[in-house]
Amino acid sequence: MANTLNSDLEGITVAETRLSQINGEKGELLIRGLPIDELASNASYEETVFLLLNGRLPTSEETDEFRGKLASHRQICDEVQAVLQRAAREGKPAMDALRMGVAAANLGVEEQDLRKDIHRVIAVFPTIVATYWRYQQGKEPVAPRDDLGHATNFLYMLTGERPSEARAAGLETYLNTVVEHGLNASTFTARVVVSTESDLISAATAAVGALKGPLHGGAPGPVLEMLQEVYETGDAEKYVRETLDAGERLMGFGHRVYRARDPRAAVLESAAESFHTEKGDGEFFEAAQEFEDVATDLLAEYVPDRRLETNVEFYTAILLDGVGIPKDLFTATFAISRVSGWMAHALEQLDDNRLIRPSSHYVGETKRSWTPVEDR
Numbered sequence: 001m002a003n004t005l006n007s008d009l010e011g012i013t014v015a016e017t018r019l020s021q022i023n024g025e026k027g028e029l030l031i032r033g034l035p036i037d038e039l040a041s042n043a044s045y046e047e048t049v050f051l052l053l054n055g056r057l058p059t060s061e062e063t064d065e066f067r068g069k070l071a072s073h074r075q076i077c078d079e080v081q082a083v084l085q086r087a088a089r090e091g092k093p094a095m096d097a098l099r100m101g102v103a104a105a106n107l108g109v110e111e112q113d114l115r116k117d118i119h120r121v122i123a124v125f126p127t128i129v130a131t132y133w134r135y136q137q138g139k140e141p142v143a144p145r146d147d148l149g150h151a152t153n154f155l156y157m158l159t160g161e162r163p164s165e166a167r168a169a170g171l172e173t174y175l176n177t178v179v180e181h182g183l184n185a186s187t188f189t190a191r192v193v194v195s196t197e198s199d200l201i202s203a204a205t206a207a208v209g210a211l212k213g214p215l216h217g218g219a220p221g222p223v224l225e226m227l228q229e230v231y232e233t234g235d236a237e238k239y240v241r242e243t244l245d246a247g248e249r250l251m252g253f254g255h256r257v258y259r260a261r262d263p264r265a266a267v268l269e270s271a272a273e274s275f276h277t278e279k280g281d282g283e284f285f286e287a288a289q290e291f292e293d294v295a296t297d298l299l300a301e302y303v304p305d306r307r308l309e310t311n312v313e314f315y316t317a318i319l320l321d322g323v324g325i326p327k328d329l330f331t332a333t334f335a336i337s338r339v340s341g342w343m344a345h346a347l348e349q350l351d352d353n354r355l356i357r358p359s360s361h362y363v364g365e366t367k368r369s370w371t372p373v374e375d376r
């Protein structure tokens, strides 16, 4: 078989999936056949995850049962709390704390069935993030409540107060929007891990590490900083030109697959708009929309060979800021959603598993002989 070098795997198909379909040219995304805008604005997060895992929407009884199952796995043990407390004390970033917490999430758990940890893995993510955050703020953690939905409970654990319905709905829209996106870097990582017949906690831990980087899930914090800076100076063009002249990338723009505006941007833009209008800082939101126009025009001027449009992270920053998620938790909040996509892919991989093991092309020294240490 001819062997070509594809160091970034762009355009290489390595799996069949029934979970999501992306049309990069048209800018369309279907989750289990449902357009992302319909799903994101109508479903609860539990319904979305049920759909991902089972391929159909749940009945209301099934949603209640699924919500209960997730809620029953929310607790983390004292040892995990201690790790998170230490991570917060040492000023470790939220994604490092999440990685440590997830890695330890099977402490005290007896079952070892590869597929049984799925509810626990999904359920503990919000608890880990909120516990770390409380410690980081010098406060005691707030125990999860099993009578609240996934999104509401996360906001509750962050503040100790039940959030308004509007905030919970905004977060739910966000969680639904980013839950799954084909073979992105973190999902691919999870599939590689389970392809070795390792376990789901290991897959989730590795995927957290892959999501952390700014070329993937780490972009929305810098997007918010950029927008705040430009809001103060009022000069978007200057900011964008200076960034691009310095050879830097503009966060929240460009995508490996989309050659059109990311369809999730529209979903998050409209959810963010209602928040900012309600909060009375509609001006900030409008400035962000203007920034987007300036940025896409200038990206076309600077990088004419590649269509660089707004990606999901741009309005993520504005929506999460609106619903009151601290900037330092943006990427961890992404992980709280995406873990369900990772788990759905892990199960898909295990359904018809073969070890994922690509090749490398050796370009090093040719055969050498051992040199004794005194002759080197």
Ligand SMILES: CC(=O)SCCNC(=O)CCNC(=O)[C@H](O)C(C)(C)COP(=O)(O)OP(=O)(O)OC[C@H]1O[C@@H](n2cnc3c(N)ncnc32)[C@H](O)[C@@H]1OP(=O)(O)O
Pocket (backbone or CB within 6 Å): 214, 215, 216, 217, 219, 248, 249, 250, 251, 252, 253, 254, 255, 256, 257, 303, 306, 308, 311, 312, 313
């Ligand atoms: C959930 C997510 O993961 S969405 C992505 C979140 N990340 C970001 O927003 C970070 C900014 N964006 C980027 O870095 C990129 O667009 C990526 C990583 C998302 C995708 O990049 P790739 O598919 O690898 O594109 P690639 O790196 O080949 O870029 C092609 C050209 O466009 C340029 N380019 C791509 N994105 C940007 C950007 N945001 N700003 C400026 N230039 C860009 C590159 O510099 C390159 O130009 P060159 O050939 O002159 O060097």
Ligand SMILES: O=C([O-])CC(=O)C(=O)O
Pocket (backbone or CB within 6 Å): 178, 180, 181, 182, 183, 184, 185, 216, 256, 257, 312
């Ligand atoms: O698909 C990708 O490469 C990145 C992305 O947008 C996502 O993971 O949501």
